[in-house]
Amino acid sequence: MNRFFEDKEVAINYLKHRPHYSAEIAEAIINYLAEYKVKPFQMALDIGCGPGQLTRSLAPYFDEVLGVDVSSAQIDVAKTAQNPKNLSFSVGIAEDLPTPDSSVDLITSATASHYFDWTEFRKEVNRVLKPNGCLAVLSFDVIYIDHPDDVIMKKLNDCIDSYLDYTNNQDLKASTPVDYQHTMEKYTTLQLPFADQKSVDIDTRYNGSVTEFIECIKTYAAAINFMKDNPGTSYFMDFQMSIMSILGGGDPDVTMVTSWMPIFIRFARKPGTNL
Numbered sequence: 001m002n003r004f005f006e007d008k009e010v011a012i013n014y015l016k017h018r019p020h021y022s023a024e025i026a027e028a029i030i031n032y033l034a035e036y037k038v039k040p041f042q043m044a045l046d047i048g049c050g051p052g053q054l055t056r057s058l059a060p061y062f063d064e065v066l067g068v069d070v071s072s073a074q075i076d077v078a079k080t081a082q083n084p085k086n087l088s089f090s091v092g093i094a095e096d097l098p099t100p101d102s103s104v105d106l107i108t109s110a111t112a113s114h115y116f117d118w119t120e121f122r123k124e125v126n127r128v129l130k131p132n133g134c135l136a137v138l139s140f141d142v143i144y145i146d147h148p149d150d151v152i153m154k155k156l157n158d159c160i161d162s163y164l165d166y167t168n169n170q171d172l173k174a175s176t177p178v179d180y181q182h183t184m185e186k187y188t189t190l191q192l193p194f195a196d197q198k199s200v201d202i203d204t205r206y207n208g209s210v211t212e213f214i215e216c217i218k219t220y221a222a223a224i225n226f227m228k229d230n231p232g233t234s235y236f237m238d239f240q241m242s243i244m245s246i247l248g249g250g251d252p253d254v255t256m257v258t259s260w261m262p263i264f265i266r267f268a269r270k271p272g273t274n275l
């Protein structure tokens with residue numbers, strides 16, 4: 001079981017610096033579910049929920065939504081946020097879901113399912129989903145920066161690619177969890193259950209300062225490990241300064257950029273009659 005996310009500080013940084021998933025993501029998931037299921041939906045589970053970014057966006061569509069995470073620090077932080085009444089959080093694992101057989105309409109997992117033991121998780125998904133219930137696993141591997149000038153945009157994104165080169169940068173490679181390979185392959189290597197499957201890509205954009213952009217990158221597991229493995233490293237400060245130099249200098253706290261996050265979602269639907 002991965003333990004990169006256990007620290008309270010990591011969990012707090014997650015809530016503070018990770019991008020919230022746009023309404024478009026929840027809508028794409030609900031549209032897939034609604035192809036075979038009639039609203040209102042009863043129960044959704046969000047596994048590896050962290051501080052609950054995706055979990056919260058599902059609440060308007062269900063009678064009940066439960067966020068589950070192996071890390072009690074993440075669950076504690078999730079509970080401190082403003083949560084609607086139909087949303088709850090509990091410590092638990094993907095490989096032993098805390099819900100009865102055939103009781104769940106939707107299972108989601110955002111930037112977490114590459115850490116699961118899929119042999120066990122697949123069995124649990126099949127057990128707890130109702131007939132026609134859906135699984136939606138999503139992630140992103142990089143966040144780029146949009147810029148109206150194509151030349152500057154290319155320089156910015158070449159800079160991001162070079163600082164986040166998990167393959168050729170040996171120090172970063174050593175700190176990158178092996179499971180991250182699934183993310184780099186856009187989850188095509190995960191063996192989803194059920195024959196009825198679909199993939200959807202959604203580009204999302206959000207605005208923030210260069211400092212916030214770098215703080216978000218620092219919440220990646222590879223970055224967390226890298227900073228632990230290389231105490232006192234100036235790597236992410238150098239990264240920030242390189243971005244600022246491409247943008248012509250200034251204060252990174254107030255220099256605003258539009259971040260571009262290409263999200264991939266993989267869906268699977270349990271058949272209408274049990275397997």
Ligand SMILES: C[S@@+](CC[C@H](N)C(=O)[O-])C[C@H]1O[C@@H](n2cnc3c(N)ncnc32)[C@H](O)[C@@H]1O
Pocket residue numbers: 001002005006014018047048049050051052053054068069070071074092093094095109110111112115116117
């Ligand atoms: C990268 S974070 C994603 C958090 C949040 N879903 C998001 O999108 O920002 C991955 C989360 O998965 C959790 N996790 C990893 N393996 C798990 C498992 N086997 N069962 C439940 N949670 C797990 C970690 O504790 C962590 O909170």
